[in-house]
Amino acid sequence: MIEATPTRAGSQILGVDGVRGSEVVTNEQVAGPIDSSDEWIRSRTGIVTRARAAADVTVLDLAEAAAGRAIKRAALTPDQIDAVLVASVTYFQQTPALAPQLADRLQTGGAAAFDLSAACAGYCYGIGLADSLIKAGGATNVLVVGADKLTEFVDPTDRTISFILGDGAGAAVVGPASRPKIGPTVWGSDGSKAGSVGQNLDFRQAVATGVWPTLRQDGPTVYKWAVFSMAAVAREAIAAAGLTPGDIEVFVPHQANLRIIEQQVKRIGLDPEVIVANDIVETGNTSAASIPLAVERLGRDYADQGSLGGKLALQIGFGAGLAYAAQVVELPNTAIPIERKSRG
Amino acid sequence: MAKDKSEVLEGLIEIIVDETGLDAAAITPDKSFSDDLDIDSLSMMTIVTLAEDRFEVEIPDDSVKDLSTVASAVDFIANA
Ligand SMILES: CC(C)(COP(=O)(O)OP(=O)(O)OC[C@H]1O[C@@H](n2cnc3c(N)ncnc32)[C@H](O)[C@@H]1OP(=O)(O)O)[C@@H](O)C(=O)NCCC(=O)NCCS
Numbered sequence: 423m424i425e426a427t428p429t430r431a432g433s434q435i436l437g438v439d440g441v442r443g444s445e446v447v448t449n450e451q452v453a454g455p456i457d458s459s460d461e462w463i464r465s466r467t468g469i470v471t472r473a474r475a476a477a478d479v480t481v482l483d484l485a486e487a488a489a490g491r492a493i494k495r496a497a498l499t500p501d502q503i504d505a506v507l508v509a510s511v512t513y514f515q516q517t518p519a520l521a522p523q524l525a526d527r528l529q530t531g532g533a534a535a536f537d538l539s540a541a542c543a544g545y546c547y548g549i550g551l552a553d554s555l556i557k558a559g560g561a562t563n564v565l566v567v568g569a570d571k572l573t574e575f576v577d578p579t580d581r582t583i584s585f586i587l588g589d590g591a592g593a594a595v596v597g598p599a600s601r602p603k604i605g606p607t608v609w610g611s612d613g614s615k616a617g618s619v620g621q622n623l624d625f626r627q628a629v630a631t632g633v634w635p636t637l638r639q640d641g642p643t644v645y646k647w648a649v650f651s652m653a654a655v656a657r658e659a660i661a662a663a664g665l666t667p668g669d670i671e672v673f674v675p676h677q678a679n680l681r682i683i684e685q686q687v688k689r690i691g692l693d694p695e696v697i698v699a700n701d702i703v704e705t706g707n708t709s710a711a712s713i714p715l716a717v718e719r720l721g722r723d724y725a726d727q728g729s730l731g732g733k734l735a736l737q738i739g740f741g742a743g744l745a746y747a748a749q750v751v752e753l754p755n756t757a758i759p760i761e762r763k764s765r766g
Numbered sequence: 767m768a769k770d771k772s773e774v775l776e777g778l779i780e781i782i783v784d785e786t787g788l789d790a791a792a793i794t795p796d797k798s799f800s801d802d803l804d805i806d807s808l809s810m811m812t813i814v815t816l817a818e819d820r821f822e823v824e825i826p827d828d829s830v831k832d833l834s835t836v837a838s839a840v841d842f843i844a845n846a
Contacts, residue, residue: 466808642827645808646815681808 427559432602433552435754436563437495440592440715441487442705443475443571449585456581463585468680472588472706474573481513482520484591485569486527488714492593493528495758498563500528503595505561506535507551509544509710511742512570513537524567534561541620542676542741543609544568544710545592549737550607550747552596567593568710575621577636583619584637586679588706592714594754605663608655609747618643620742644744648682652740652748653689659748660690660736667691672720672735672753677702677712692736697724713737721756729757769844774821778840781816785809795837803836817843 448471449460463469475484485508493500506528508521521535540547548566555561569591576584596604619639628635652675660667673696675683680702687698699716708715717735724730730753738748779793786805799805805813814825817839823846825833833839 465806642807642811645811649812650815685812 429559430557430598432599432604433556433596434599434603435549435751436498436595436597437492437754437758438592438594438714438717438721438756439488439491439495440590440711440718441484441491442473442708442715443479443484443573443589445474445476446471447474452578452585455579456585458581458585466679466681467586468683468700468703469586469706470703472586473590473704473708475571475589479571481510481569481571481591482523482527484571484589484711485510485520485524485567485593488569488591488593488711489524489528489565489567492595492714493565495754496563496595496597498595498597501531503528503530503533503563503565505552505555505564506530506533507548507564507566508535508537509540509548509566509568510537510570511539511541511544511709512572512574514574520569533565540710540739540745540747541743542678542707542709542712543739543743543745543747545713546607546737546739546747546749547609547745549594549596549604549751550609550749553604553607553749556596556598563595563597565593565595567591568712568714570709570711572637572707572709575635575637580636580638582641583639586707587637588708590705590708590711590715592711592718594714603752605659605665605750607747607749608659608662610655611743611745612647613743615643615647615744618744645679645682647744648678648740649685649689652738652746653686655746655748656686656690656736656738659738659750663750665734665750668693669734670696670736670750671733672697672699672730674699674713674716674720674735674737676739676741677705677716678707678741686738690736697730697733709741710739713739717753717756725757729755731755731757769821771840771844774840774844775836777820778817778836778843781813781820785813785816793836795835795840797836798834799836800834821846
């Protein structure tokens with residue numbers, strides 16, 4: 423007879439941190455080639471600057487820096503991590519994956535490691551998977567990393583998406599808990615809209631034409647989906663956790679556009695006093711990294727009030743696929759002092 | 767069957783107030799969404815989506831750019 427691993431009552435996020443690209447790129451710097459302006463970009467997206475990584479910094483470098491910080495915050499050592507999940511859409515190789523190399527750089531001692539491709543939903547997919555793995559007994563401490571160097575796929579002359587994109591990595595360590603501190607993940611996809619955001623050429627077409635692939639989107643289609651469909655998903659995630667919108671203390675949506683975030687607050691029916699992440703303003707859209715980076719920033723912004731630890735946060739990732747995932751989580755202690763090195 | 771235009775106007779004004787915070791009295795049929803009411807393309811998209819839901823009509827993206835005034839939107843919705 424096959425024996426099952428003992429299951430667990432719940433899981434929790436033990437620590438979150440991240441790193442942003444070190445170059446601060448202003449709206450003026452991106453507006454020229456797309457006949458745009460600082461005013462247009464600010465009013466339509468809320469973005470004032472985007473963080474972009476130096477040419478010699480790889481997505482693996484960003485992931486390593488973010489992961490190292492998150493593990494410290496969780497008060498664990500790398501050898502205590504037994505699974506590494508890396509959400510990224512900006513790594514150039516189909517195989518080998520990014521995650522095993524990250525696990526090795528961190529010296530986890532051979533943790534299970536794999537990549538997941540869910541674009542801007544990647545981090546919330548990862549948190550959902552980590553929660554399931556831990557509860558099912560498949561892993562004890564799971565490192566979830568969202569890492570994207572989107573500038574590798576930016577076309578400065580593209581008006582549809584390039585101007586919103588930044589580079590960064592964010593990471594969370596998820597471990598066991600005696601009660602659920604991560605609510606049920608409400609997730610899904612709509613592949614009928616696959617063409618509305620993503621790479622304009624696949625790599626075979628790129629080689630055949632000699633044109634490097636870059637990202638494109640149908641902004642209005644994505645905007646409507648992000649506001650209306652995602653508000654419904656968010657409400658489902660809140661209800662699945664046995665809560666009501668008024669119970670949510672912190673809202674950390676994927677940082678795509680401040681206008682989308684403001685609409686979501688309203689359409690989900692969140693309390694007007696809810697703490698709302700707005701890292702988009704300075705960092706731009708960093709895809710899978712945006713939610714953990716937004717948590718990292720909230721930790722700093724609210725440092726004078728102590729920790730956000732224990733607060734109920736709704737997080738929702740959504741983007742290319744189209745793919746989405748949402749869950750309510752109890753935030754980890756965000757006040758743990760950690761020495762801040764230069765940015766990635 | 768065509769819808770009652772005054773009912774459509776009333777409902778549309780409610781949607782615009784909710785989206786923009788403008789005073790309902792300022793929203794009259796002759797007003798241009800962009801020039802008079804300062805409604806940009808993103809706000810317009812929200813208004814159109816809410817109107818589609820409320821009036822159970824479909825307003826194709828291509829038609830939205832023709833809806834420059836409140837009256838033109840009311841006509842479109844009433845006859846859709
Ligand atoms: C990208 C986005 C800001 C574009 O705004 P929009 O209002 O939908 O833009 P539209 O394509 O409808 O164009 C509206 C007007 O702005 C202009 N415009 C479009 N992109 C522009 C840009 N980058 N700079 C300046 N003007 C621009 C258009 O030419 C058009 O002008 P016109 O009215 O004179 O014809 C918006 O659609 C958006 O944020 N969508 C969500 C996308 C997103 O967050 N994706 C990431 C998900 S992971």
